[in-house]
Every structure is written in C-alpha cells, then in structure tokens.
Amino acid sequence: MTGPEPALLTLREVGHAYGDTPVLRSVSLDVAPGECVVLLGPNGCGKSTLLRLATGQLRPTTGEVLFAGRPVDENDPGTRARIATALDPTAYYPDLTVREHLMLIALAHGLGEAAERAVTEQLAEHRLTERADALPRALSSGQTQAMLLAAALVRPHDLLVLDEPEQRLDARARASLGARLARRKRTAGTAILLATHDAALAAEPGLADGLVEFDDGAVTVRPRAGR
Numbered sequence: 717m718t719g720p721e722p723a724l725l726t727l728r729e730v731g732h733a734y735g736d737t738p739v740l741r742s743v744s745l746d747v748a749p750g751e752c753v754v755l756l757g758p759n760g761c762g763k764s765t766l767l768r769l770a771t772g773q774l775r776p777t778t779g780e781v782l783f784a785g786r787p788v789d790e791n792d793p794g795t796r797a798r799i800a801t802a803l804d805p806t807a808y809y810p811d812l813t814v815r816e817h818l819m820l821i822a823l824a825h826g827l828g829e830a831a832e833r834a835v836t837e838q839l840a841e842h843r844l845t846e847r848a849d850a851l852p853r854a855l856s857s858g859q860t861q862a863m864l865l866a867a868a869l870v871r872p873h874d875l876l877v878l879d880e881p882e883q884r885l886d887a888r889a890r891a892s893l894g895a896r897l898a899r900r901k902r903t904a905g906t907a908i909l910l911a912t913h914d915a916a917l918a919a920e921p922g923l924a925d926g927l928v929e930f931d932d933g934a935v936t937v938r939p940r941a942g943r
C-alpha cells in the first residue's frame with residue numbers, strides 16, 4: 717500500500733468501460749515489493765478487469781497503470797519477464813504433460829540448468845509429483861488449477877497476479893495456499909495482487925497488506941485492519 721519501498725505497481729485513478737458500460741471508476745492503489753493487495757467483491761464487480769489492467773492485458777479507459785515506473789505493456793519483454801500470472805483456467809498446452817509444461821515455462825524464462833530443480837520443487841509443493849507425466853485432460857480440475865499456480869511460480873517474477881487462486885483446490889491445498897503465498901512474499905520479496913472470494917484467504921495472517929473492496933460500484937482501498 718504505502719510503505720518505505722517505492723511501489724512496483726501503481727494504479728492512478730484508473731477507470732475502465734467495456735463499450736459504454738463502465739466497470740471501474742477511479743481506482744488508485746500501489747503495490748510495493750514484498751506487499752500483497754487482495755481484491756474482494758461479488759461476481760461481476762470488476763476484479764478480473766482490474767487484474768488484467770494491472771498486467772497490461774487491458775488498457776484503462778481513464779487514468780494510468782505503471783509497472784516499475786513505466787506504463788505497463790504486456791508486449792514489453794522486460795515487463796513479461798517480471799510479471800507472472802494465473803488468470804485464465806484454460807491457459808495451458810493440452811498436448812504437454814504437467815512436467816513438460818512447467819519445464820517449457822522455466823526454460824523460456826531463462827532458468828537454464830536450474831529449471832529441472834525448480835520444476836521438481838513446484839511439483840512437490842503442489843502435490844503433482846505423481847501426476848508429472850499426465851496430460852492436462854487426465855487431471856482433476858483441482859490438479860489443473862495446481863498446475864497453473866505451479867506454472868506461475870516456477871519462473872522468476874517480481875509481481876504475481878492471481879485470479880481466484882483458491883478455485884477448485886481441495887481443502888488441504890486451499891488451507892495451505894495463504895501461508896505459502898505469505899512465505900513467498902516474505903522470503904522472496906514478491907509483490908502479489910490477487911482476487912478472491914475466499915474470506916479465509918484474505919484474512920490469512922501475514923498475507924494481505926491492503927484490501928480493495930468492491931461494493932455496488934464503489935471501490936474502497938484500505939490497509940488491512942491491525943496493520
């Protein structure tokens with residue numbers, strides 16, 4: 717939100733409309749390295765839209781989105797190298813196994829000889845080791861979601877942008893997700909922007925530094941209570 721670190725991601729009075737239909741009006745927020753901002757709100761309030769504005773997949777109708785001080789642009793290789801996302805539940809290669817999928821991403825993002833170890837770690841963290849040689853169509857929906865999270869985490873990144881990462885995970889994976897993200901931001905200094913419907917995830921100790929709450933078109937940005 718506003719800490720001693722300069723913000724990595726800044727939204728300044730960002731508004732967005734699809735055609736003539738406004739979805740977001742004048743949202744301003746900062747996410748600094750090692751900070752996590754959580755978006756909470758009902759279906760259709762604009763959380764995914766805000767996440768896509770933050771990654772440069774959408775351009776704001778009004779206002780500006782800055783990543784590392786420059787307008788965010790998903791076509792900029794430097795930006796893509798630093799922002800990892802899990803936004804689309806169908807964003808995978810159907811003809812690559814889980815391991816091949818993660819290796820491809822790790823290698824494309826320059827891990828080189830470190831790729832195999834990083835993939836092994838992510839497979840274990842997401843309880844996918846036994847399913848490493850399965851094709852996506854043979855996975856459960858929760859295992860597919862776990863693969864998408866592993867794909868975001870296996871590659872280097874400074875900002876992690878997640879849309880409802882808890883969706884379809886089983887109770888055990890869901891229960892540990894918040895602590896795993898909190899550890900990542902603490903140990904790696906990762907900035908995190910995530911949308912969720914899970915109040916327990918938003919309340920995870922050590923995770924959210926700021927909450928963005930959407931309510932009937934109004935957006936409230938506030939530091940989390942008690943911080």
Ligand SMILES: Nc1ncnc2c1ncn2[C@@H]1O[C@H](COP(=O)(O)OP(=O)(O)OP(=O)(O)O)[C@@H](O)[C@H]1O
Nearest residue numbers: 734735739757758759760761762763764765766911
């Ligand atoms: N490409 C699009 N074209 C037109 N309208 C869109 C488009 N994408 C989203 N919308 C509309 O914008 C509004 C906000 O959608 P958005 O997906 O951002 O909501 P959300 O808060 O992420 O919802 P959910 O919790 O259901 O995922 C909705 O009314 C949706 O129908």
